[in-house]
Amino acid sequence: MLFVDPPLQLKPDVWILRGFARSLALASHLDSLLAQAPLRHLTVSALAGKKPAQMSVGMSNCGALGWTSDATGYRYVAVDPLTRHPWPAIPLEWRDVASQAAQSVGWSAFDPDACLINHYIAGASMGLHQDRDEADQSQPIVSVSKGASCKFMIGGLKRSDPVRSTQLHDGDVVVWGGQARRMFHGVRQMGAERWNLTFRKAG
Ligand code: MD6
Ligand code: FE
Secondary structure (H helix, E strand, O other), rough: OOOOOOOOEEEEEEEOOOOOOOOOOOOHHHHHHHOOOOEEEOEOOOOOOOOOEEEEEEEEEEEEEEEEEEEEEEEEEOOOOOOEEEEEOOOOOHHHHHHHHHHHOOOOOOOOOEEEEEOOOOOOOEEEOOOOOOOOOOEEEEEEEEOOOOOEEEOOOOOOOEEEEEOOOOOOOEEEOOOHOOEEEEOOOOOOOOOEEEOOOOO
8 A cells, every 4th residue: 555644643543644545446345235235315303302314425334334314313233224234344455555554554354234325416525423322432443535525623522612523535544542532523415426435343
């Protein structure tokens, strides 16, 4: 793998690896993965005081566990509620990139069992949220961006903490864990198509 830039530390325990996944083949795996577990627009309604709403981001998963949401809340499940089949396996090449990215900023032996696939088209966005449904919060999350650049919002541990935006471009990888693991974050409205893969140790 071509290593372009040294890791950039955005905050304690938040690293950006610019271009780390530039050569990662997305299309060659996506067709097969999404044929097995199609993209869907999940409904989120578990947040107190919020009306149920359909997410603008299309989602699917690969790995032993996949993240899902319905009227009863958020959780990881081993069987895709849409197809009633297990999620397809994480492609080896993807898993390798995720653990190499984690390793390069000091997280050795990151072995994800869940990969959330996010698909944005123009107009789609993801509101501020925390990733807190993983049983193993001691492990980092590795996030791969492909396609159009986005404005990624990074806040603090409280929803009301100030938020700053940073651009994520095609092939950028973000690794965060430790004290940043429950940081609020989101994606501002996209102008063009973008894919995002987030690798987690969920079980
Ligand atoms: C996205 N990413 O980049 C959405 N979550 O499209 C996330 O929600 C995310 O990038 C946890 C850790 C890293 C992430
Ligand atoms: Fe997230």
